[in-house]
Structure formats: structure tokens, C-alpha cells
Amino acid sequence: MSEPNDEATKRESAKEDGKFNLSDWALEHKSFVTYFMIIFSIAGIMAYRNLGRAEDPNFTIKTMIMNVQWPGASVDQMTEQVCDRIEKKIEELTTLDYTKSITTAGETTIYVYLKDTTRGEAVTAAWLRVRNIVTDIKPQLPQGVLGPFF
Template sequence: MRISSYSVRHKSVVFFFILCLSISGFMAYERLGKLEDPDFTIKTAIVVTPYPGASPHEVELQVTDLIEQAAQSTEHVVEIRSESRAGLSLVYVDVDESMRSHAISHTWESLRKKITAMQAELPPAFCLPPYRMTTATSMGFLWPFPERGTVKKNSPTMRIISGGNC
């Protein structure tokens, strides 16, 4: 027997199944989460370390390698990537994607402590910038970067923020 001929002959059975599917679909819809902007946790830390006046090779040997070693000894770290530029070290630390949000803050705290502990191994003229913990949610961050040469040194849009032990 074909489905189409059966549904024409037994309309009440077809309407019953449609009604059951509609009710179960409505109940499933009501149970869905309704946050407009649900929170999510970013599972990558970026250690930005300025080292003014140093070549990329010096930054790699004297700063980036030490930070990578400290990060490797941190629990739940699955990948470490780094960039060494003239006067700047960038180290990206990724944690396991299956980690829960509440456990990640402990991992970042452990990473911060290990990097602070290795500060004595850094060059004498060097010091770490102040520690800033920034947590992003689904809204993210928007950082405007003006084009070179469009901002004058004493303009109100450019401010020098000092801090730390340097």
C-alpha cells in the first residue's frame, strides 16, 4: 500500500500524527535556551611582551623561548605558537577545547604565576608589563587602529599609559 493512498483513506490517522509532531516540536522549542548573546569562553591566551630595541633573534632567545618553556609546564596546554618581532614577543597558548569555563581561569592563573616566576631569568634591563586579565564574551572586542601618520603625538586620541615595575 502506498503512503499517499493510505493518507487519503485514513485522514484521521494522518491528522493525529501531524498533531503529535506539532506538539512535540512546540515542546522542544520551549525548552531551548533563549539567551540573546550566550557567553562563551576563549581558550587562547596571548602573552604580549615588549622588548624595545632588541632584534627578532634577540627577542626569540632572551624572551620568547623562556615564556614558551614556562607555558609548556602548565597543565591542559595543548599548543603553543609564537612570533618574535623587532622589540616584541607574542606567545599564543591554547588549552584543551573540552575544558569547562570554570577550570580555565585556574589554568590562566597558573600560567601567570609561572611567567612571573621566570622573570628573574629575563635580561637585566627587561621587565614584564603589568598583568591584565581580560575575558571576552560573545560581544568580543573592537580596537580601532588609526592609520600611520594620522594621529599626532599630543592629540587627545593618543595616550601613554604607564604602569608596572619598569
């Protein structure tokens, strides 16, 4: 165990070396440190309460998923008569990045991806354009096709 005189000696030697010891200063000025802690805590609480809040921030989703069903159709029929026709028409879209489709017997799912450079209102207009394109091509699809569903 060290004696209190050893700590006092260390403080004195630090003062003689001309070094500033923040811990010693804080211990010697407790009321000053407490005052600043209270002021900074109150300022922090006030700043926190005044922070802006965005409960539902706007997200621009640049992917559309379209599902088309044709009960009883084979994979080849779905691909050739439904999926390819829709994808070729959607490729007319200027903001289109690429499309991806997954086709099974009787069902196809088409993913439409827009370019990353497409901005908010242009995305909404692009999705409306896709819906219009699909509505225009729907009479050309085989009888019994259900959808497309977005």
C-alpha cells in the same frame, strides 16, 4: 487524457491484488487525516516551545596568547632574552601541550596550548599558573620590556 473510469479501474485492481495504497486511503478518509495533521502540528509547536535554551553555552578555551614588546630590540634579542626565558618557565606546567612563538623586531607573541585532556576548572587553574609564572619572571627580563599582555 485519461478518463475517471481508468483511475477507478486502477484502484479496483490494486484492491484485488491485496496491496495497501496509502494515498487512496488518505483520499478516502480526509477528515481523519486532517484531524491527525492538526493534532501533530499542535504537538510539534508545544514540543518546540518546551525545548531547552542555552544562550551563552560554556566554552573552554585551551589557548592563551601572550604579547611582549621591547621597543628597539632586534629579533635575536627578543628571542634569547625574552621569548626563550618565558617559554622555558612555562614548560614547567603539567597541563602544557606545546608553545608556539612568533618574534619580530621589538615584539614577540607566544601561544600557549593546553592538552586536550585538560578539563574546565583545570584550565582556569592553568591560566592562573601561567600568569603567576610570567609575573615571577618579569623582574628577570631586560629593562624597557612592556608586558607581557594576555
